[in-house]
Structure formats: structure tokens, C-alpha cells
Amino acid sequence: MKKKEFDQLKGMSLSELKEKMMKEKNEAAKIRLEIGQGKVKNVHGYLAKRKEIAKILTLISEKSLLPVKEEESRIEKRMEK
Numbered sequence: 493m494k495k496k497e498f499d500q501l502k503g504m505s506l507s508e509l510k511e512k513m514m515k516e517k518n519e520a521a522k523i524r525l526e527i528g529q530g531k532v533k534n535v536h537g538y539l540a541k542r543k544e545i546a547k548i549l550t551l552i553s554e555k556s557l558l559p560v561k562e563e564e565s566r567i568e569k570r571m572e573k
Contacts, residue, residue, distance in 0.1 A: 493544050513549065523541060524538055
């Protein structure tokens with residue numbers, strides 16, 4: 493995944509990221525099946541898909557935790573005063 497593609501992922505909403513993750517997981521499963529059947533010799537394609545899925549999952553967790561972190565920072569600021 494190139495930097496430009498990763499920046500596009502950062503701009504997606506949480507629901508769009510989840511849809512993208514499911515699509516990538518389906519593609520990874522298909523590639524893995526084809527590797528097992530001997531149709532595909534390029535194992536690196538599967539590894540690249542797994543890395544893409546990991547990046548998407550990281551963004552999903554960051555976006556889902558963002559409101560919690562903002563609330564924690566507000567509480568910390570109040571305690572400092």
C-alpha cells in the first residue's frame with residue numbers, strides 16, 4: 493500500500509473502513525485458497541493483503557478510540573486546574 497492510498501484510508505469513515513476491511517479479507521481468503529490449489533505462485537500478494545488488513549484494522553481501532561481519548565484529555569485538564 494502506497495502512502496497516497498493510506499492517506500485516502502485515513503479520510504474514510506468508520507463504516508467505510510469496515511466495508512473495505514471485509515472486502516480485503518475476502519480477497520485474502522481467495523488468494524490463500526488459490527495458493528493452496530497451486531494456481532498462484534506469488535505468495536507475496538497474500539502477505540501484502542494481510543498487511544493492508546492490519547493497517548485498516550489499526551485505523552478502525554484508532555477512530556473508535558478517538559472519542560474516549562478526547563474525553564480523557566478533558567478530564568485531565570479539569571484535574572490540573
